[in-house]
Amino acid sequence: MQSDFFAKKRRNSILLVAILIGITYGAMMITEYDAAKGFASIPKAFEWGITNFYPNVESLEKLPNIWEKLQETLLISIASATIAAFFALLFAIFGSETTKINRFFSVACRGIATLFRNIDVAAWAMILLFSFGQSALTGYFALFFVSFGFLTRAFMETIDEVGSSSVEALRATGASYFSIVMHSVIPSCIPQILSWILFMVETNIRSATLVGILTGTGIGFSFDLYYKSLNYNAASLVVLTIIVSILTIEYLSNYVRRVIL
Numbered sequence: 325m326q327s328d329f330f331a332k333k334r335r336n337s338i339l340l341v342a343i344l345i346g347i348t349y350g351a352m353m354i355t356e357y358d359a360a361k362g363f364a365s366i367p368k369a370f371e372w373g374i375t376n377f378y379p380n381v382e383s384l385e386k387l388p389n390i391w392e393k394l395q396e397t398l399l400i401s402i403a404s405a406t407i408a409a410f411f412a413l414l415f416a417i418f419g420s421e422t423t424k425i426n427r428f429f430s431v432a433c434r435g436i437a438t439l440f441r442n443i444d445v446a447a448w449a450m451i452l453l454f455s456f457g458q459s460a461l462t463g464y465f466a467l468f469f470v471s472f473g474f475l476t477r478a479f480m481e482t483i484d485e486v487g488s489s490s491v492e493a494l495r496a497t498g499a500s501y502f503s504i505v506m507h508s509v510i511p512s513c514i515p516q517i518l519s520w521i522l523f524m525v526e527t528n529i530r531s532a533t534l535v536g537i538l539t540g541t542g543i544g545f546s547f548d549l550y551y552k553s554l555n556y557n558a559a560s561l562v563v564l565t566i567i568v569s570i571l572t573i574e575y576l577s578n579y580v581r582r583v584i585l
Contacts, residue, residue, distance in 0.1 A: 376556045379564065383557040390546055390558075390565055397542035398569065400464050401528035408471035409521045412437075413510075415472075416479030423483060423509055433476070440473025445531045449538040458540035466535050467528045475524055482516045483509055515584045522577040529573055533566055 352359065417423045419433030443451075448466040456462040486509060536544020543566060550559040 377560045377563075378557065379561040380557045383555070383561045386550075386558050387561065387565075390543070390562055393536075393543045393546045394565055394569060396460065397532045397536060397544070398529060398573075400460060400542065401467060401532045402525055404464050404467035405471045405475075405521060405524040405528050408468050409475050409517070409524070412472050412475035412479055413517065415476045416483055417505055417509070419476070420480045420483040422486060423505055434480070437473050437476035437480070440469050441477055442473070443469070445470045446534060446538065449535050453539065460539070460541045463532065463535045463539040463541050466539075467532060470531070471524050471528060474527075475520060478520045479513070479517060482513050482520070485516075486512045518584055519581050522580060526570070526574055526577055529570055 351357075415433045415437060418425060418429045419437065421430070424430035445466050448469050449462060452462045452465050456465070532542055533544040533547070536542035536546075537548045539545075543562060547559055547562040547566075550556075550562060
């Protein structure tokens with residue numbers, strides 16, 4: 325019996341691999357992609373990057389402007405994550421199975437969170453371009469909507485993981501809904517909530533570069549401008565600045581997590 329189970333599992337695995345190979349081959353045929361040519365071009369790509377994509381003395385003169393754009397990107401990323409966290413916490417409280425008011429509000433909050441979470445930040449940026457044009461506000465709302473959807477879902481799961489025994493005990497004593505949330509649920513979830521907010525800030529900083537290219541703002545716009553004007557030295561300086569800022573934020577975030585968790 326056990327041998328039949330493993331044989332069936334092996335056949336299913338082989339079938340799945342065959343399907344994936346077939347889909348891959350079909351996609352290559354439709355798009356006329358030459359895999360051999362693609363792999364052969366990798367050494368040339370590295371060679372071009374080494375000889376062209378590096379900062380020089382002239383590009384360093386643009387560092388103040390790059391730093392100004394980076395600050396704009398960082399502030400938008402942090403603001404969108406923190407303000408979204410406030411609204412996400414409200415929706416998570418109403419949507420959580422532990423603290424929900426009724427079934428209707430719970431389903432509605434979960435549905436809204438799912439909608440905002442599953443639309444990619446680039447799609448939000450393109451949608452919002454029709455309303456706000458190329459502006460910092462477009463980038464802010466794109467990051468805000470995705471942050472709101474993700475954090476609402478994360479906060480719901482965090483609240484649901486909190487033991488319901490303390491909630492039931494407070495209810496048995498006649499405590500009000502507000503007292504239960506403020507004195508039991510939120511204090512128990514604060515470390516995890518802060519950790520999720522820090523994670524969202526990191527994610528937004530990474531996403532803000534792409535959003536900036538679409539909205540014409542921030543550090544992403546600086547990279548797009550330098551790259552399209554063939555100023556690869558300045559573009560490489562932008563990339564290095566982004567990498568350093570992301571690594572710095574991640575280090576600080578991990579340090580804060582170690583302190584609060």
